[in-house]
Amino acid sequence: MVPKWRVMSRMRLAIVVGLYAVLTLIMMYPVSVNPSGLKLGGGADPSLYVWTIGWGAHALTHAPWAAFDANIFFPFKHTLAFSENALGSAALAIPVMWLTGDPLTSTNVVAIVAVMLCGLGGYFLGRTLGLSPAAAFITGLIFAFAPPRFARLAQIHLAVHWVPFCLGFLHRYLNDGRPRHLHAALTLFSLQALTSGHGAALLILGLALVIGFRLVWGMPLAVVTRLRDVGLTGLVVLLPAALTFIPYWLARRDVGLARVLDDVGVTWSSYLSSPSHVHKWLVSNLPDWTWLRQEPDAFLFPGVVPVILAALALSRFMSRERWTYLAMIVVTAWMTIGPPFSIWRWIYWLPGLNFIRVPSRFTLLGILALAVLAGFGFDRVSKSWPQMRRRLAAGGIATLLLIECGFMPIDARPFKIDSTAIDHWLNTQPKPFSVAEFPLSESRADSRRADMATNFMLHSLAHHQPTVFGYSGVEPPGYQDMYNDLIRFPSDQSITRLTNIGVTYALVHLEYYAPEFRAEYEARLASFGERLRLVHQDGLGRVYRLQTQPR
Numbered sequence: 001m002v003p004k005w006r007v008m009s010r011m012r013l014a015i016v017v018g019l020y021a022v023l024t025l026i027m028m029y030p031v032s033v034n035p036s037g038l039k040l041g042g043g044a045d046p047s048l049y050v051w052t053i054g055w056g057a058h059a060l061t062h063a064p065w066a067a068f069d070a071n072i073f074f075p076f077k078h079t080l081a082f083s084e085n086a087l088g089s090a091a092l093a094i095p096v097m098w099l100t101g102d103p104l105t106s107t108n109v110v111a112i113v114a115v116m117l118c119g120l121g122g123y124f125l126g127r128t129l130g131l132s133p134a135a136a137f138i139t140g141l142i143f144a145f146a147p148p149r150f151a152r153l154a155q156i157h158l159a160v161h162w163v164p165f166c167l168g169f170l171h172r173y174l175n176d177g178r179p180r181h182l183h184a185a186l187t188l189f190s191l192q193a194l195t196s197g198h199g200a201a202l203l204i205l206g207l208a209l210v211i212g213f214r215l216v217w218g219m220p221l222a223v224v225t226r227l228r229d230v231g232l233t234g235l236v237v238l239l240p241a242a243l244t245f246i247p248y249w250l251a252r253r254d255v256g257l258a259r260v261l262d263d264v265g266v267t268w269s270s271y272l273s274s275p276s277h278v279h280k281w282l283v284s285n286l287p288d289w290t291w292l293r294q295e296p297d298a299f300l301f302p303g304v305v306p307v308i309l310a311a312l313a314l315s316r317f318m319s320r321e322r323w324t325y326l327a328m329i330v331v332t333a334w335m336t337i338g339p340p341f342s343i344w345r346w347i348y349w350l351p352g353l354n355f356i357r358v359p360s361r362f363t364l365l366g367i368l369a370l371a372v373l374a375g376f377g378f379d380r381v382s383k384s385w386p387q388m389r390r391r392l393a394a395g396g397i398a399t400l401l402l403i404e405c406g407f408m409p410i411d412a413r414p415f416k417i418d419s420t421a422i423d424h425w426l427n428t429q430p431k432p433f434s435v436a437e438f439p440l441s442e443s444r445a446d447s448r449r450a451d452m453a454t455n456f457m458l459h460s461l462a463h464h465q466p467t468v469f470g471y472s473g474v475e476p477p478g479y480q481d482m483y484n485d486l487i488r489f490p491s492d493q494s495i496t497r498l499t500n501i502g503v504t505y506a507l508v509h510l511e512y513y514a515p516e517f518r519a520e521y522e523a524r525l526a527s528f529g530e531r532l533r534l535v536h537q538d539g540l541g542r543v544y545r546l547q548t549q550p551r
Helices: 003-027 044-060 087-100 101-130 133-145 162-176 179-195 197-216 221-255 268-274 276-282 302-314 318-338 359-382 386-408 421-428 446-460 479-488 490-501 513-525
Strands: 038-040 413-416 433-440 505-510 532-538 541-546
Touching: 003 101, 003 133, 003 276, 003 386, 038 044, 044 087, 044 446, 087 101, 087 179, 087 413, 101 133, 101 162, 101 359, 101 433, 133 197, 133 386, 162 179, 162 197, 179 197, 179 221, 197 318, 197 359, 268 421, 276 505, 302 359, 302 386, 318 359, 359 386, 421 505, 421 541, 433 513, 479 490, 490 541, 513 541
Parallel strands: 433 505
Antiparallel strands: 038 413, 505 541, 532 541
């Protein structure tokens, strides 16, 4: 017979999971009701993430050993390593891709699931640290919906939902010494590293602070014991994360992949900035300080309610865990401060940390620490209250949190992947092959070229074969020179460029030309009949096979 306490615990967990799921769907409206027709954010980056999820889901189910040889920037290799690989998120997307075949829907579902997991992770970490169920639920709410994290919904590469789970299992291992808890923490570290390199770097910092404070509090280092506890199982679960470093190292060697120090601090107004309408109303009633009128670099204000609750956790007699998470807040906030007080420029070079290009992203870990302190704060003031009163207070605070965070506009824009009939026709042809799509943007604006490149990348998900063009964190050597030559396609120079690198097909989308220029352009294509053989047309789409030798 199952003990009554275990039944109650399972019922409580089911209720918590259900609440986080429902609240996530509400907070992510309208994406939650139209995941196939809306894209989170504008510009090329969100389209890049949709392609990343689509490519990753395909690679993991067809050739996981070649996942990093993504089909962009042909003929270069390891091109998935030019940016965040997001293979952990792609793994979550596989069931959705199988059901819908739509990368956009899959990406949005992954974003929704990530928010819910942030809530559950915060709850799990809070319970591990000894918080009451009500306080742990508040912890999860803050981590899931506080603006500095929730406002980054469009940045799939900053998903950090495995961080609280990993920290929770590390705490459990340090408390009871059970290797299975250490193995769980290492597994979750691998999951986080595969989901987001940024998240892995933040997690390394968080793990270091937790272990550091344990050592300060007298925990023995016990290196031999720790290594024995890691064992073969620990090494095996770390292997996937370790293997991802190889393509990044190869990309650094081959194309000079490197993170540059873009940013060393944010404007002071960022610390009081939030997209929430409630927050904007509150700020509008503050004095007209000059620094507050500065344009914010990021939304870093977590909300009034979380700050008050966290402040309540601070007392004369602080526990080890409170000091740990207070230090986490201080360190991550210090990372975001600009000169002359910044420490970021001095430690940027450290392994792991140098993966983070924009220091304001350290706030993601700081929000988790703030959420933990907020849970401690709630328990500190309510520990002597009757259970019903505590539940009512938790419900009231949760409502205030949701009101403060809930009126937050989500940048969701109508979007559809416009894969054309010729892209799908190519999927029926013998593989492998490589393609180049035209026309190219002649604009000097990088954003226009990036939009066109990501559009072609999304087209390529119809066949998953290598394509010449791409958009990512870096570009391979000579890419811009090649692009500038190919703008003039068709020409002798551009066709020679394509044949020299082994491109099989040139795809021409006449629908992207103004109607009055289509006949003239098609005549130019026909004039190169000895080097471009028309093999398929559908509507305004044309597929030309490049001839390596003139007839």
